[in-house]
Amino acid sequence: MTSQLPSLPEAKSQAKTHRREHADQGTEISHSQSLEWVARQHGFRDWNAFHAAIGDRPPAAWTPDGRVTGTYLSRAFKATVVSSAPVSPGWFRLTLDFDEPVDVVHFDSFSNFRKRVQCVVGPSGTTKE
Template identity: 55%
Template sequence: MNPQLPSAAKAKDQAKRLRTKIAEDGTSIGHAKSLELVAHQHGFSDWNTMFAAIGKAPLKGWAIGDKVGGTYLSQPFTGHVVSISTLKPEWFRLELHLDEAVDVVTFDGFSNFRSRIRGVIGPKGHSIERTSDGQAHLQIDLW
């Protein structure tokens, strides 16, 4: 996967998160402005130029051995892909081997460490399933 340029869906998701974060800091900007800021972050003069470079092409497939990182049940991780299957365009079932086991239990009196995890990842890099606080079970951040 190309770690430098996100897909169009990922870039739009970045713009949405950026707009939300800026709003939390007390400044309101429109979606178009946040798209422009994301384009600048990736070295483009504007959103249209960036979109022309990344287009609407679907995400490339994952490959066994790809290095990934993100969160699993709100715990940060890094690891690599050990198994993959394509379910439909841009949707993948991944099995990951983590560099370090993560504790998936938040209760202080109990632990459950996992070093292998499985999940279905969609076009925005996260699973559909959510924790009780609304976070995706599995979020892949390094593409």
């Protein structure tokens, strides 16, 4: 068993990759077979036991003091995660503290800089917006 378990979205991504690799080689496997394979790779007897061990926790970078990068209102940012809380399976409310304030207004004559924001981020690492 590995010492660091993946998050639920990471484990499901591993299963999708495994299934796609088999399909590329001409062998079709079911989604459940792929999930079971991922569980065994991490030392668990089946997907249910693995899923219970993982729980619904965020990826490591989304935990407090984690570092993230991305775009906010089409502006690039680097930030530290201040807090993280589950909203629904795979979705987390993050509070981010930007390294450099981000201007959230698109007017030449007016600016409004934000240093700390909240967002809800899903399994793909993006918001619904």
